[in-house]
Amino acid sequence: MQADVSGRYLLRPVGSSQTFAVVCEAESLGGGWIVIQQRINGTVEFNRNWEEYKIGFGSVGQFNEFWLGLERMHQLTTSDSYELAVELRNESSHYGYALFSNFKVAGESNKYRLFSGFRYSEGIIGNAMEISFNEQFSAIDQDNDRTPDIACGSKYKSGWWFYHCDRANLNGPYKKDPQTGRGIYWKKWANAATYSRIMIRRC
Template sequence: MQIRVYWILVLFFLQVEADITLSPENSVENSAHCEMTRDEDDERCGAICYPIVKPLLRYAALCQGKDATINDLKDNIREKDVYIAQLKSKIELTNSMEIQLKDKETILHLKANEIVKMEKDIGDREAEIHEKKDQISKMELQIQSRETLMQSKDKLIRELENQVNSLKRTQGKLVDISEASSCLPFTDATDILTIELPGTGPFLVPCNSSVSGSGWTVIQRRVNGNENFNRTWNDYKLGFGDLRENFFLGLEKIHLMTLSQSHELYVQLGNVNGGTRYARYDDFKIGSEEEGYKLKSLGKYSGTAGDSLTEDNLNMKFSTWDHNNGTICPKYYGSGWWFGHCGKSNLNGKYYENGQRESVGGIRWDSWQYDIYRISLTFSQLMIRPKT
């Protein structure tokens, strides 16, 4: 722009100079006044040119200012172009990122679908696991039931094996039934077996080989109050009760057993606290019914319970409430026994579960209880065995 103004001014001055030179007036004046000095020409030229050039100078100065503004604008435009290029780059980057984001969103959507599917699979697996656990629990219950059944079967098998072994042992030791008049031939037997005595048919007796050797025949037992021992003469004669629990074998059988040969008597006792004692006599025998089943012999005593039979019961007839032999003791004590002055013993008395008797009655063996009459024994067992 400055160059164009410069050339405009040059051309303007050349034109002015040409006008001055070619003008008739100037030509005459030049001819007439050829002696003018150069300073005068300058003054004249200045007087003519300045009013014309002044606006042009102002315009040139203005143009110079505009050029600076234009340059600034150009610089600003260049900066804006750079900024626009940067924005375009950022827009392209943003577009690229949007594409990447869309791709990521697509991937996330796919992943979300996979997660949903996996959650469904996990739910199905959990349901399957729960079902399997239920099946396992049922199978465990079945196994436990089977194990219980197997244990029961094993126990039954063992019991059957024991019975078979017992039968084998018994079979190996069988004797002629006519020779078995006691449990002595059944060595080591603790069971209910059959014996036979002269004048009787075969009958069952409990044999015991677990106390003081083998071969004992149990003739009386008390373990609880399930059996009433306040019985008639005929009941005591023939016997009564459950041979595996509470019973009395029968006076007639006991008489016939002790008639043929001498027998030992073993008295086994127990109290409510679990204490046990025994009394043993080496020559036990009772008389016939005609003799009132009198306690005819006891022999020598030994043991830990003390002797509560010899002093008051030896040589006494057996008495019951309906066959009392002139004594009130059977009615007073509510049982059958060999009473003598009601004596110091009565193993057939009323049973008290708590071991504490009332004013009368109870299962007594005073030499162990030291005459403390409120005590009632909770276990008694009379056993006899042939002397060998």
């Protein structure tokens, strides 16, 4: 979806009869993005169960915290090729980003698996999702990671495409000084993130 001005729009995915609200970003990293996650101040709890991560939560808006929902990500990416962008800031407003190609989310029957062709492209915060490729999504009540005897979603109070628990977790508890692997976490970036935004763009 191409929007000339950043803001809230209604979108209908290809092959769907239903529309839903999305936030479009028209300026950052060349524009053309749909925001699928945003953390700005800790007002929305991301310690959610599988069903909530499936349908989405928070109020979709340009200045709000929200998670668009795994089912909507699947609907958007199933018929087209998408890039993914991660943007982070810390309390001192230091900024970093990472870009990825071939972002595609499988359906619920495959636990919203991240497509195996998902690849890092470029950025200044590095590739903390290097072992998330081909991983299923986990939440606090559904453990689909590959870490023996540890349920990463439950341990780190979030939902994510975990392999091991400690590489990336942008849905972790909102903390301004997180311990390793806790809070809004991106292992390749030394700064504790207090802002994150995940966006997708059709290629």
